Amino acid sequence: MLGPDLSWFLVLSTMLFVIGALGVMLRRSPLIILLSVEIMLNGANLALITFSRRWGQEDGQVFAIAVMAVAASEVVVGLGLIVAMGRRNLELDVDKFRTLRG
């Protein structure tokens, strides 16, 4: 098997995921949160591909492609929402949207 050891890939994948998760939890701009979600997804993709390579089976890659497709559609919806917010001159801060408070 060429390249670095398997664990490096997993470490990188975990780091991406954690960075993304922290971004979702800490940032208030919906645009950044969307980006962070993408980072999380790609971290997960990396793990999928890693294991796919490790076991020599293509299932993981197929899943990764499916995740990418989902991510793309999600971005479309998410960006659409953000653009709609911007056009209404709403402040781009998720903490301000608290209508669903119980």
Place this chain on the structure above:
Amino acid sequence: MNAAAWICLLLPLASAVGITLTGPWISRRAAGYVSTATTMGAFVAAVVAFCFMLGDSPEERAHTTTSWTWLSAGRYDFGLTLLTDQLSVMMMLIVAGVGSLIVAYSVGYMEGSNEERRYFAYMSLFVFSMLLLVQGGNLLLLLAGWGMVGLSSYLLIGYDQHRPAAIRAAKKAFIMNAFGDATMALALFLLVEKTGSLDYADVFANAPTGTVATLVALGLLGGAVAKSAQIPLHTWLPDAMEGPTPVSALIHAATMVTAGVYLLVRTHPLFEQADFILDLSAALGAATLLMAGLIALAQWDIKRVIAYSTMSQIGYMFVGASVGAYASGMFHLMTHAFFKALLFMTAGLVIHALTGEQDIRKMGGLGKLMPWTRTLFLVGSLALVGIFPFSGFFSKDPIIASTLAREDWFGYVLFAVALAGTFLTGVYAFRLFFIVFTGEQSAFARERATHSSHNDKEGPISMLWTVVVLGVLAAFGGWIQFSPFWDPITKWLEPVAAPLVVPTDTQEWVASGCALLLGLAGIGVAWSLYARTRRERDPLVVPLFANKFYWDELYDLIWYKPADAIARALTWGFERPVIGGSLTVITRGFRVGSRELAIVQNGLVRSYALALAGGLVILTVIFVSAR
């Protein structure tokens, strides 16, 4: 042949459905004509079936026809089967024939009441139900017809839905009949269990014996007693007089109450396996005929007197069918249909002329105003008492004779009771006749009758002709069979229900003689009491009779009062504190809990994300450590 049977059954149903569906598109009068025409069509079909049957040899007269398998459950298949044999064709003729006359009479009687379409749809449904009952080829269809007859009677008794009394009477009839339906259903369950079938032929071929037979017969008897208004399930019948008069005629003459007698005759192989139940049924019939006769002496409502006479006459039929004189019972059923329909319809003419008055104390001397009605009522009364040569004489006396033919003490007791009943019949029938039609006109009758809007005082011609037809039948219909001289009905029914007892000629003469003399004696008593003077105080109205032997009060005490007390106790002791209280506690818990939980949902997206991540971490720790 089979087609005729199907047409006979389905025409009234088509009429009921048609009138219901077309609704206001046809006039009220047209609904009456549709109903009359279809019932007469059913009668014609029954005649056709009868004529076909005459062409067959006596042993091959039973025809069954199955349209499709109606119900299939496991091993059991119940077809929508019609059985057309000697017995059912006789019932078809009576039901459709007398029924069509009554429906035709209703066209005039119901004119001007507001909802004639509903009325005629119900009438057609009633006739259909009864035809289903008598034509059904297995016990399940019989039970279906049985229940539908109960339903139709409920609808018709409660036709006048704005009067609480009518609604009460309808409910009472329905509930008491439902009780009988239930015992019958239990008997059928037992039969299915033991014989694996409900087809008449199979069931009779494998008729159970011993205790099972007794239980089955008891269940069937329960149904018969409820439908035919015998002790102890009789109290609905007099109250059913709340319905319009033609409905009373239909219930009493053509449909409904005769169903019990039909059941006894139809399922006689099952009853013959249970001697005790047969004796019980005879005893109930005898007790009913005596008690109903006594009660009828003390009633003031013209229709109630006739209603009690029906109970009494059905009692005779029960006695006849129970001692094994099936043909005599069926013959009395037929003549009774004639003269009872006649009595009810002449009473209807009287009520119609007096614009709804039913209290005989306010009538009197109507004979001069309504000579036709008086004559026809007299014919009906004479037939009811069984005076030669009117129809009741030919049919009632063989029943009395066949009680003698048992030749044991029970038979002699039945004989004595039946004769006493004949005497009572004479008294109450002619008490009614003398009070209503003879003597001086009461002020009320004079005033009402002169202000009546009819040009002719007796009623429209559409009502009169049916009454005249029935009068002819009631007068001469009995000559069909004059045992011991000629007996076509006994011969006709022999392949279906061979008699268990055949009275000798001497017994016939003794019974006829005694019955005739006692009937005349009863008429004489009525004449001496009521014909000459209008009495202010009626000597026969004693409280025991006037209060119907306190059956209603008894049932009130046994069933209603305890049920009411239990319900009250449960309301205050259980429902309000336990069920209601626990609900209050539970709802309060939910309210408080949800208010507390709502704090968690603070609307901050990032805190939700934190909760997700935290949950993920916790789950990961759990899974990793649990490995």
